[in-house]
Amino acid sequence: MIEQGQNLPAATLSQLTDDGMVEHPVTELFADKTVVLxxxxxxxxxxxxxxxxxxxxxxxxxLKAKGVDIIACVSVNDAFVMKAWGEAHNASELMMLGDGDASFTQSLGLEMDTASFGGVRSQRYAMIIKNGVVTQLNVEAPKTFEVSKAEAILAAL
Known part of the structure; x- marks a missing residue:
């Protein structure tokens, strides 16, 4: 599993924008920025x-007032689903990123197999990334929701 102090792995995440599909190389997207993912x-x-x-x-x-350049949500879903979900929740200030094949999630070592529920999915987590380096990593224990919520990340900034 990725740890604090490590660089994010090379991977690509998808985002459906009003201008069409954008493939974001993670190393470029999060370079020279402070990101909450x-x-x-x-x-x-x-x-x-x-x-x-x-x-x-x-x-x-x-979060942005504390110096965060990008707030991004990622899930092992396609970019079409992520865009629709973001729109349903008025998430216009967030980047809604799809990891359709779970390659990014697996490269982080943060996948879980939910079997017939949905197959390979991401564990619930939040991280602070500065210039491509993970400076804070909060991974939830199974069936919990405490350390990855927005309030916890805001307090860590």
Whole structure:
């Protein structure tokens, strides 16, 4: 599993914008920036939709006031689903990124197999990234939602 002090691995994440599909090389997207990246097991799922994503939407201005350049949500879903989920939650200040084949999630070592529920998914986590280096990593224990919520990351900045 990736650890604090390590560089993010080379990978590509997808984003559907109003101008079409954009493929973001992670090393370029997060270079020379302070980024809050949080991951959810699935778009439109209960905890993710009721608490995790909305927390970052509500606190986006406060996170940016602390020097965060990008707030990004990633899930092992395609970019079409991530765009629709973001729109459903007024997440216009966030980048909604798809990791459709779970390659980014697996390169971090933060995948979990949910079997017939959805297959390989991401564990729930949040990280602070500065110039491509993970400076804070908060991974949730199974079936918990404490350390990756927006309030915890805001307090860590």
């Amino acid at each position: 949080f991951a959810v097991p699935g778009a439109f799922t209960p905890t993710c939709s009721a608490a995790h994503l909305p927390g970052y939407v509500v606190l986006a201005d406060q």
